Amino acid sequence: MSLKLVALSLALAAPNAASYAADKQIRVVGSSTVYPFSTVVAERFGRTTKYRTPIVESTGTGGGFKLFCAGTGTDTPSVSNASRAIKSSEVKLCAKNGVATIIEVKVGYDGIVMANARQSAQFALSTRDIFLALADKIPGPDGTLVKNTNRTWKDVNRALPNAKIEVLGPPPTSGTRDAFVELAMEAGCKSFADIKALKKTNKKKYKQICHSIREDSAFIEAGENDNLIVQRLRANPDALGIFGFSFLDQNSDTVKAATINGVAATFSNISDGSYPISRPLFFYAKAEHVGKMPGLSEFVTEFISDKASGEEGYLSERGLIPMSASERQDLNGKVRLALSK
Numbered sequence: 001m002s003l004k005l006v007a008l009s010l011a012l013a014a015p016n017a018a019s020y021a022a023d024k025q026i027r028v029v030g031s032s033t034v035y036p037f038s039t040v041v042a043e044r045f046g047r048t049t050k051y052r053t054p055i056v057e058s059t060g061t062g063g064g065f066k067l068f069c070a071g072t073g074t075d076t077p078s079v080s081n082a083s084r085a086i087k088s089s090e091v092k093l094c095a096k097n098g099v100a101t102i103i104e105v106k107v108g109y110d111g112i113v114m115a116n117a118r119q120s121a122q123f124a125l126s127t128r129d130i131f132l133a134l135a136d137k138i139p140g141p142d143g144t145l146v147k148n149t150n151r152t153w154k155d156v157n158r159a160l161p162n163a164k165i166e167v168l169g170p171p172p173t174s175g176t177r178d179a180f181v182e183l184a185m186e187a188g189c190k191s192f193a194d195i196k197a198l199k200k201t202n203k204k205k206y207k208q209i210c211h212s213i214r215e216d217s218a219f220i221e222a223g224e225n226d227n228l229i230v231q232r233l234r235a236n237p238d239a240l241g242i243f244g245f246s247f248l249d250q251n252s253d254t255v256k257a258a259t260i261n262g263v264a265a266t267f268s269n270i271s272d273g274s275y276p277i278s279r280p281l282f283f284y285a286k287a288e289h290v291g292k293m294p295g296l297s298e299f300v301t302e303f304i305s306d307k308a309s310g311e312e313g314y315l316s317e318r319g320l321i322p323m324s325a326s327e328r329q330d331l332n333g334k335v336r337l338a339l340s341k
Helices: 035-048 061-068 088-096 127-134 175-189 193-201 203-211 226-235 245-250 267-271 296-303 325-340
Strands: 004-007 027-030 079-082 101-117 137-139 145-147 167-169 219-221 240-244 255-257 278-286
Touching: 027 035, 027 061, 035 079, 035 245, 035 296, 061 079, 061 088, 061 175, 061 278, 079 296, 101 175, 101 226, 101 245, 101 267, 101 296, 101 325, 127 175, 167 226, 175 203, 175 240, 175 278, 193 203, 226 240, 226 245, 226 255, 240 245, 245 255, 245 267, 278 296, 296 325
Parallel strands: 004 101, 027 079, 167 219, 167 240
Antiparallel strands: 079 278, 101 240, 101 255, 101 278, 137 145
16 A cells, blocks of 8 residues: 655644544644644634634654554544654554544744753753663773663752752653754764764664663663642752653753753743754644545644644743744645645
8 A cells, every 4th residue: 555644844732542433533643742732722712713623632753653553533533632643554454444634734943852850950851860879781891881870960060959860750651762862872872983884884782882772770760741840849848850841941940951062941941942852843644534534634734734733823832942934934825735635
């Protein structure tokens, strides 16, 4: 079966996986990071159009694609939010189940933060510090790889606070986890010359070293709910949490972010690419549902409109980092063309 991936640009939300009744109501699943943006768009869409408010659920990026790619029936989601690009394995799963044309929409950009309670110590971390704190294995005194036994941040770097390493983060199904591993963990891993050299000679081993997170109490999988991580940071002043910039922006009265490689997690630093842990956000629409699910084209159009995801759009008030005007204009034209086919 041929598969056509229409690569465009912009992003979306997440739905109720429990009760997909065949009632022709748009369902959105996927990324917890894109979820709050999708929810706002869905609520406004329901209030201002003749269509029903789309159902949005946070299932995690990987979990969202499994639901999205399950088939083309109206009991399957029409949209899947993602905090990373779709994988080739997920494209193949979609094709296997008849989802032959996927419309990829990049909605904007986001930064991944490592944050703690506002009353706690201020952290200034490097990507090397992050790797030495959270990797399963790290270089020992003689350069050979050993099990990570660092217990405090001071064990990692004497300039850091003498506080227990306790990081609340997303599970393996999360796009935020994927992006964090690639942008933060791997960057720190490559700061060791011997490991960096492995990328050319043994890519599989290199990836295993750089992408493997320790499984003890230093790293705690806290589920797909980023709001829950924020709440737990309020209750535990020693812990740090990993989540998207939008959640930091909405909870800046109670949590604060560490600087990464000397760069603060701010709207402008993420927008210009200087913040090291930045990534694009997406949503994917099922072309087979265009014309079958009432309001799907209109919902996508609302999400990519200037009033929603433009520089002065209502999503920027929620922490979305918008694309440049030229990028938006080019991609919006492609999205509208794909929806009209």
